[in-house]
Amino acid sequence: MIVDSKGALLSSQDLNTKHGMILYVEGVSVSFDGFKALNDLNLYIKDGELRCLIGANGAGKTTLMDVITGKTRPDKGKVNFGQQIDLLTLNESEIARAGIGRKFQKPTVFEALSVFENIELSLSGDKGIYSTLFHKLSGAQKDKIEEVLYTIGLIAERNYPAGRLSHGQKQWLEIGMLLAAEPRLLLVDEPVAGMTAQETERTAELLTSLAGKHSVVVVEHDMAFVRSIARKVTVLHEGSVLAEGSMDEIQENRAVREVYLGEEQAEL
Amino acid sequence: MNTLLNYPVLKKLSSLHWVIAILFASTLYVTVCNLFFAEGTLLHVSDYTVSLLGKYLCYALLALAVDLVWGYCGILSLGHGAFFALGGYAMGMYLMRQIGDRGVYGNPELPDFMVFLNWTELPWYWAGSNNVLFMIVMVFVGPGLLAYLFGSLAFRSRVSGVYLSIMTQAMTYALLLSFFRNEMGFGGNNGLTDFKEIFAYSLQSPDTKLALFVATAIALAAGYAVSHFIMNSKMGRVITAIRDAEDRVRFVGYQPAHFKVWIFVVSAMLAGLAGALYVPQVGIINPGEFSPLNSIEIVIWVAVGGRGTLYGALIGAVVVSYAKTRFTAIMPEAWLFALGGLFVLSTLLLPKGLAGLLDKLLNQISPRQTETTANAEKPAAVEVK
Numbered sequence: 001m002i003v004d005s006k007g008a009l010l011s012s013q014d015l016n017t018k019h020g021m022i023l024y025v026e027g028v029s030v031s032f033d034g035f036k037a038l039n040d041l042n043l044y045i046k047d048g049e050l051r052c053l054i055g056a057n058g059a060g061k062t063t064l065m066d067v068i069t070g071k072t073r074p075d076k077g078k079v080n081f082g083q084q085i086d087l088l089t090l091n092e093s094e095i096a097r098a099g100i101g102r103k104f105q106k107p108t109v110f111e112a113l114s115v116f117e118n119i120e121l122s123l124s125g126d127k128g129i130y131s132t133l134f135h136k137l138s139g140a141q142k143d144k145i146e147e148v149l150y151t152i153g154l155i156a157e158r159n160y161p162a163g164r165l166s167h168g169q170k171q172w173l174e175i176g177m178l179l180a181a182e183p184r185l186l187l188v189d190e191p192v193a194g195m196t197a198q199e200t201e202r203t204a205e206l207l208t209s210l211a212g213k214h215s216v217v218v219v220e221h222d223m224a225f226v227r228s229i230a231r232k233v234t235v236l237h238e239g240s241v242l243a244e245g246s247m248d249e250i251q252e253n254r255a256v257r258e259v260y261l262g263e264e265q266a267e268l
Numbered sequence: 269m270n271t272l273l274n275y276p277v278l279k280k281l282s283s284l285h286w287v288i289a290i291l292f293a294s295t296l297y298v299t300v301c302n303l304f305f306a307e308g309t310l311l312h313v314s315d316y317t318v319s320l321l322g323k324y325l326c327y328a329l330l331a332l333a334v335d336l337v338w339g340y341c342g343i344l345s346l347g348h349g350a351f352f353a354l355g356g357y358a359m360g361m362y363l364m365r366q367i368g369d370r371g372v373y374g375n376p377e378l379p380d381f382m383v384f385l386n387w388t389e390l391p392w393y394w395a396g397s398n399n400v401l402f403m404i405v406m407v408f409v410g411p412g413l414l415a416y417l418f419g420s421l422a423f424r425s426r427v428s429g430v431y432l433s434i435m436t437q438a439m440t441y442a443l444l445l446s447f448f449r450n451e452m453g454f455g456g457n458n459g460l461t462d463f464k465e466i467f468a469y470s471l472q473s474p475d476t477k478l479a480l481f482v483a484t485a486i487a488l489a490a491g492y493a494v495s496h497f498i499m500n501s502k503m504g505r506v507i508t509a510i511r512d513a514e515d516r517v518r519f520v521g522y523q524p525a526h527f528k529v530w531i532f533v534v535s536a537m538l539a540g541l542a543g544a545l546y547v548p549q550v551g552i553i554n555p556g557e558f559s560p561l562n563s564i565e566i567v568i569w570v571a572v573g574g575r576g577t578l579y580g581a582l583i584g585a586v587v588v589s590y591a592k593t594r595f596t597a598i599m600p601e602a603w604l605f606a607l608g609g610l611f612v613l614s615t616l617l618l619p620k621g622l623a624g625l626l627d628k629l630l631n632q633i634s635p636r637q638t639e640t641t642a643n644a645e646k647p648a649a650v651e652v653k
């Protein structure tokens with residue numbers, strides 16, 4: 001079992017994904033002062049899948065991630081991780097330790113710490129007080145950090161204070177921090193915002209290479225980017241799922257064309 | 269200086285080594301000059317100066333405690349005077365009991381103020397107060413427990429920023445009012461005083477005063493070493509990370525509230541230790557130590573010295589306290605204005621405090637080639653291949 005005596009989750013290795021599903025979101029509604037940010041939303045993510053989530057500003061994409069990661073509690077609905085973990089009973093850090101990593105819409109790294117230290121803090125493992133106080137990096141952990149630094153292309157910047165990185169580099173560092181935690185599910189909110197074309201291309205490569213080993217949900221406004229990575233796309237509109245399918249299917253979808261792609265049709 | 273700092277051995281020394289070496293050297297100097305140079309000679313250090321320095325070292329330890337929570341974890345506590353005072357009261361209770369039947373009323377069991385209130389026996393919470401070990405435990409447990417209760421309440425419900433600072437002020441103010449009341453059993457507004465002996469040594473004797481000064485220097489060195497260890501461990505990095513991006517820490521899998529409570533408790537215990545060493549050196553502890561103003565003054569020491577560097581806190585406490593001693597001797601009523609002015613000036617001109625200034629000067633004399641600072645000189649936005 002992956003839950004210890006206090007209910008904290010220890011590892012996501014033996015997560016039960018019997019039906020091939022890693023995430024179940026069923027009938028979830030969230031309202032803020034009467035405004036329905038999520039409205040009876042259903043979403044299922046397969047183990048190892050790379051899913052893109054699109055939708056206009058305010059469609060509820062970030063709110064959905066908030067619900068999955070425990071930041072916002074829904075008014076009703078069910079959110080399950082694998083078969084047996086009810087995410088609604090866990091807090092943010094327990095959910096993170098259970099194996100769900102999240103990149104924020106606005107890149108958030110530990111600015112005063114070095115790139116290396118940012119990754120170090122994010123490594124999977126015991127996150128309690130005493131193991132943190134007396135922690136010594138093992139050889140395997142150092143290798144893991146090197147591997148992550150290599151993957152995100154920040155080897156040369158390892159000793160920079162993270163606050164000095166460029167915007168795109170911070171986005172990557174944040175993705176690197178997710179990788180260091182070895183999550184089963186990654187939620188990535190607008191990873192290429194503010195990136196150069198070249199950086200965007202590399203990010204697309206990175207995210208596609210993660211699928212399979214991890215399940216990845218990407219929120220993005222950049223349609224060319226979505227097209228370059230997505231197998232399956234989910235369109236959110238006013239807090240619920242409007243359509244789901246391949247990029248081509250989505251573009252053919254009537255409802256989607258009306259409410260979302262309407263004005264972008266020309267360039268697609 | 270230049271050549272000195274360039275010795276490879278000296279370059280390897282961390283701030284911990286420097287602080288302990290400087291503390292050791294100055295303590296030794298004061299001790300020798302107090303004991304072996306007669307009054308009137310050039311090198312003589314008076315008993316008065318020894319006591320004054322002892323007081324400054326207590327303040328330095330207190331400032332260190334505040335720096336741990338404010339400078340490193342971003343918790344602006346405006347109530348640390350309360351932990352200092354509680355440590356002081358724990359020591360004061362012990363010292364009261366050592367008076368024995370030499371008080372004005374000659375009661376062997378009860379302190380004078382209790383006799384005055386017509387009490388016939390010690391209240392239950394004074395039990396064990398004449399035991400040294402019990403006292404030492406209480407110096408840490410009293411402030412630690414209060415910090416634990418307050419911290420659990422505040423940090424678990426995610427109170428932060430200005431609201432938290434106001435709560436800490438309210439905490440120390442509430443304690444101020446309670447300790448003023450005679451029925452509390454801590455001597456009311458007179459507090460605890462007229463102490464005679466500590467561990468059977470007369471508090472009036474110059475030797476005892478010197479010993480207390482040395483003990484304070486040792487406590488400060490130990491407190492500094494503990495803080496240095498914490499801040500250079502992974503714990504320290506998590507704490508700094510909480511200051512900069514608490515949400516990120518949470519989504520990485522740590523429980524920020526647990527870490528905040530922990531560092532708050534450690535800090536409160538250091539403050540309690542400072543208070544316990546302070547009381548025998550000044551000879552009194554009264555509710556005035558809970559005054560909200562005191563707690564604000566501590567924060568100003570840290571701001572002037574440079575928050576987020578451990579030695580900055582020590583420098584700030586000693587420099588500002590020395591200025592206060594000098595200033596209040598000339599025009600006491602203007603001190604608060606001077607303090608406020610100092611705070612504004614240092615915020616505007618020295619955002620990193622005196623420690624930042626010192627770093628800059630040392631770097632000019634002998635540029636340090638640490639990897640981070642060396643790299644930081646390069647433009648940050650390097651094209652990634």
Ligand SMILES: Nc1ncnc2c1ncn2[C@@H]1O[C@H](COP(=O)(O)OP(=O)(O)OP(=O)(O)O)[C@@H](O)[C@H]1O
Pocket residue numbers: 032037055056057058059060061062063064105
């Ligand atoms: N804490 C909150 N309080 C009140 N309203 C909120 C809150 N969080 C989100 N909302 C509202 O809920 C709606 C959905 O917001 P959300 O951030 O999920 O949109 P999004 O799809 O991520 O949009 P974007 O593409 O702009 O990031 C918006 O109208 C937003 O104003």
Ligand SMILES: [Mg+2]
Pocket residue numbers: 061062063105189
């Ligand atoms: Mg969003």
